Amino acid sequence: MKRQIFTEDHEAFRETVRTFLAKEVTPYYEQWEKDGIVSRDAWRAAGRQGLLGLAVPAEYGGGGESDFRFSAVLAEEFTRAGAAGLAIGLHNDIIGPYLTSLATDEQKRRWLPGFCSGETITAIAMTEPGAGSDLQGIRTAAEDRGDHWILNGSKTFISNGILADLVIVVAKTTPEGGAHGLSLLVVERGMEGFERGRNLDKIGQKSQDTAELFFHDVRVPKENLLGELNGAFVHLMTNLAQERMGIAIAGIAAAEHLLEITTQYVKEREAFGRPLAKLQHIRFEIAEMATECAVTRTFLDRCIADHSDGTLDAVHASMAKWWATELQKRVADRCLQLHGGYGYMTEYRVAKAFTDGRIQTIYGGTTEIMKEIIGRSLLG
Ligand SMILES: Cc1cc2nc3c(=O)[nH]c(=O)nc-3n(C[C@H](O)[C@H](O)[C@H](O)COP(=O)(O)OP(=O)(O)OC[C@H]3O[C@@H](n4cnc5c(N)ncnc54)[C@H](O)[C@@H]3O)c2cc1C
Numbered sequence: 526m527k528r529q530i531f532t533e534d535h536e537a538f539r540e541t542v543r544t545f546l547a548k549e550v551t552p553y554y555e556q557w558e559k560d561g562i563v564s565r566d567a568w569r570a571a572g573r574q575g576l577l578g579l580a581v582p583a584e585y586g587g588g589g590e591s592d593f594r595f596s597a598v599l600a601e602e603f604t605r606a607g608a609a610g611l612a613i614g615l616h617n618d619i620i621g622p623y624l625t626s627l628a629t630d631e632q633k634r635r636w637l638p639g640f641c642s643g644e645t646i647t648a649i650a651m652t653e654p655g656a657g658s659d660l661q662g663i664r665t666a667a668e669d670r671g672d673h674w675i676l677n678g679s680k681t682f683i684s685n686g687i688l689a690d691l692v693i694v695v696a697k698t699t700p701e702g703g704a705h706g707l708s709l710l711v712v713e714r715g716m717e718g719f720e721r722g723r724n725l726d727k728i729g730q731k732s733q734d735t736a737e738l739f740f741h742d743v744r745v746p747k748e749n750l751l752g753e754l755n756g757a758f759v760h761l762m763t764n765l766a767q768e769r770m771g772i773a774i775a776g777i778a779a780a781e782h783l784l785e786i787t788t789q790y791v792k793e794r795e796a797f798g799r800p801l802a803k804l805q806h807i808r809f810e811i812a813e814m815a816t817e818c819a820v821t822r823t824f825l826d827r828c829i830a831d832h833s834d835g836t837l838d839a840v841h842a843s844m845a846k847w848w849a850t851e852l853q854k855r856v857a858d859r860c861l862q863l864h865g866g867y868g869y870m871t872e873y874r875v876a877k878a879f880t881d882g883r884i885q886t887i888y889g890g891t892t893e894i895m896k897e898i899i900g901r902s903l904l905g
Contacts, residue, residue: 526819530826530833535594542602545574550608557732561724562687563611565646571613572643579617581625585637593618593767593833597774604778607874609881610732612684616640618771620647622764623693623709627752636691636711648689650680650738651761657682658894660761661704665740666697674698674710674750676743679722682888686736687724690714694740695757707757711749718743729880765890766842770832772889773842776849777818777825779882780856784814786874787860794865801863810863814856821852840902847895850885857882 581587665678
């Protein structure tokens with residue numbers, strides 16, 4: 526089915542992203558996977574190409590483009606290229622909105638130009654060793670010392686954790702406040718007492734630097750409070766829908782791409798004297814996956830359009846997230862099976878997609894938490 530949500534401008538942007546990936550990412554990606562981290566040069570190249578801060582106002586060096594469909598194009602093309610390690614989607618679509626919607630003018634002047642040029646790489650640190658799905662369990666705490674906070678605690682599984690120059694940290698600022706005692710504090714590279722732990726060894730997305738962060742008596746100036754004091758929970762709830770859409774878009778794009786690769790593979794691979802594609806079981810596998818992808822694509826495109834119009838709610842974003850990422854997981858498994866032993870070899874795209882994609886049903890809120898959100902909206 527022809528997609529109906531994109532215009533010529535979006536398709537022209539798609540070409541720009543493809544050219545960028547071919548020139549600045551794909552040639553280096555294998556090395557980054559070995560290094561466990563991408564090069565800062567790639568971030569700067571993305572900045573020069575205008576791929577960072579698409580939605581940031583032009584006066585701060587951004588694209589000034591509020592149409593989320595450009596972000597969707599970026600997510601789709603990065604997924605097709607298998608380039609999850611360069612976490613531009615996280616920077617643009619997850620962290621960007623916090624900075625553009627919550628920062629004061631002074632903070633915007635300080636942070637946004639570097640955000641758009643690629644000099645300032647960002648991260649958001651919610652998860653702790655003892656608190657993931659349940660953010661009310663956060664223990665990282667900031668004590669008010671007049672003109673600054675003293676921040677203590679630790680975070681884990683933080684994407685861009687090693688490269689990040691600016692980290693939005695969710696911390697308790699009112700100990701007895703529960704969910705409404707949390708604030709967003711911006712911790713910057715070089716602040717005394719801010720240390721990085723290990724670059725964590727993952728089963729996939731090897732070039733994405735996912736790290737532990739430690740805060741020992743970090744002096745965070747009051748000017749680095751982002752948004753409302755004790756307002757983090759509301760700020761997080763407001764922005765999580767877009768985070769989930771980004772992950773869902775990558776999910777359906779990955780499933781579609783795997784299906785394309787596998788369709789080609791079964792046409793070429795022969796067994797019992799004819800191509801696999803001639804066997805009924807194989808044809809049914811492909812037919813089922815193609816149908817599931819087509820149905821999901823229709824729903825996802827509607828969600829992308831609604832989000833671009835500002836009408837997508839958190840419940841539908843949660844539906845998109847769990848459905849598209851669970852589909853991605855099923856398709857990755859079935860496509861790997863259809864590749865036989867070759868599917869288990871890391872040099873095959875399907876093997877990498879299997880391990881890279883496995884996190885999708887976990888981060889940004891697990892499938893179970895998505896169902897909780899949907900269930901609560903229907904049943905109270
Ligand atoms: C590669 C990677 C990158 C990440 N990037 C970031 C990042 O940049 N920033 C950040 O802050 N975090 C990040 N995370 C953390 C991620 O968001 C959490 O791992 C995720 O939210 C789950 O939390 P948890 O690991 O503590 O699991 P838990 O919360 O301990 O959950 C364990 C299991 O219990 C289930 N469960 C929990 N509560 C319920 C419930 N109420 N009902 C039913 N089932 C439930 C979960 O669904 C899951 O299956 C990242 C994680 C990974 C692995």
